[in-house]
Amino acid sequence: MVEKGLTLLSLACSLVGLFTLYAGALLIRPPAMEIASVNEEFVGKKISVSGEIISSYEHSDGHLFLKIKDNSGGVITVPIFSKLRSQLEEQIELLDILQVVGKIQKYKNEIEIIPEKIEDLTIIHTAPTNFSRLTADDAGILVKVEGKIQKLDKAGKGKIITLQENGAALSVFMPYEATKGLPELCVGDKIRVCGWLQIYDQKLELVVKEPSHLRIIGAN
């Protein structure tokens, strides 16, 4: 009888406590904002934004600077400092969807959202585009593609990679700056690469701006 009473009392207290914490969590939840509406008035406030990664830059100290854009058309910088970055278990790629909770800060006239802990970042990976479907009309857009290296050529100090996927081929141009620190590539390696489409010599090609935008996902 005592045990039954204790069980019921403990259960009731557990449920009351869980409900109180849930209600508290809902109340203190940072508001989800459209990026275009985030301005200087939000500096120092904690908010949540979500958007597509349209730019990424790796600092030599290991920091990662991302820019995300949402449907409102607004763009915001997300600095992921090296200490936090070392805890990331997954690769962040261009065009992935990133949800960030953080404090708004202004740095060099630019609004930034600073995630403090790993739980502040949620990454939703997006699938690569099948490049056989890309046409000249797509020139100027940012895409993520995946394929096997069919050929490797030099273009000045840079590289031209010919990718193959399901019988279709795509040229990937990597200017010299984008090849610095790049792992050694071999014909037959499967790679995933993000870049901007352009028309060169009447052919569609992908231009990669950062070495981190190319990743080997299956070595030959």
Added chain:
Amino acid sequence: MLEILAYVCIGLAGGVFTGLIPSIHVNNLTPILVGIALSSNSSPIYMCVAIVAMMMTHTIISYIPSTFLGAPEEGTALSVLPAHKLLLEGRGYEAIRLTAFGCLGALILSAGLILPLNLFLNKTYEIIQPQMHWILISVVAIMIALEKSLTGILCAMAIFLLSGLLGILALDASLLQGETALMPLLSGLFGISVLLTSIMQKSSIPKQDVDENSPIEFRSKVKALITGTGAGILTGIIPGIGPSQGTVLTQIVTRSEDSKDFLIAVSGVNMSKALFSFVALMAIGKPRSGAAVAVGELIKVGPEELVILVGSALVASGLAAIVHLKLGKIAAKHMGKLPYRKMCVAVIASIVVLSAYLCGIVGIVVLFTATAIGLLPAATRVRRTHCMGCIILPCILFFAGLKGAVLSLLGL
């Protein structure tokens, strides 16, 4: 060499301090040490030696408060009950000796395994990581199925889910800051609930047997030691899996209900996890503890640095084990003279005050809820390990890639 030994002693002193005071962790001191190292001219490897020594010492010494005061942290959460059981049988010092044996045995075993494991650790990690949620789900399923009756299974499931929900709210809902949430969470589930049960049962601490000549039967304990070390290595490499989950794994492998085996296994898990969290820096390039993050900030760990760090860990642990036995003996000698129930009340009061200080009013609500859930296993006569749902459920969701979706579903 002398400098290294001096820094080992600094780490040892720091580890004794953090280990003896419940809720103070190595992570509270490492930012200070990193700051000193970055602003001084001496080689950063020395401060890394101090950090490693502090981590290993803390791991060993933290069994003193968890045994005599019932105040747990993440690594010692599951050891509270068996250690407390031995304490109430007048064998608190035996618990201290068993944890010293488990810690040192596992350290020597895991240090010997660094070289062979290093060769294929990276590949194994890549294979295991995507399947981690399935491994955890299997562990939980087996843990629940081990209950003897249908009522027990249903109660175990309810306790696991309630603890899991509490873990999600405390650790992932931005209510509390990072690791500070673990203090009220684990103190409620494994500390206050145990102490309240002792008070309700009008327990008292009998005179403690401090015989240090009774031998530990090595042969019968080897299985617990080996499985504890293996599980510790696994938890040291894979993120999000704490020593408690490692201990659950060893319990399933050894199928042992013996308190002594349990204490050896849990201390073995804790110690090899602590060592391999530094090894992971070199093997997979990722830190696996707050202390390893600090070491990673100061130096790039290569084979030479690892040899120095492992050597320092061995020296520090040997010295820490001696301190552990001495302090444990002093505690055991004087415990019986103290009024146990009043002491339990004092410990509960100090946990409440510390939770309020570290986590504010939210910490008190978490502590209250965790204590209520922590009382359920004893009341429904199921294993207390189901309360580890507070960490295992968030881990399963994380590895399955469902954490974001679940938090969104809850509107958090």
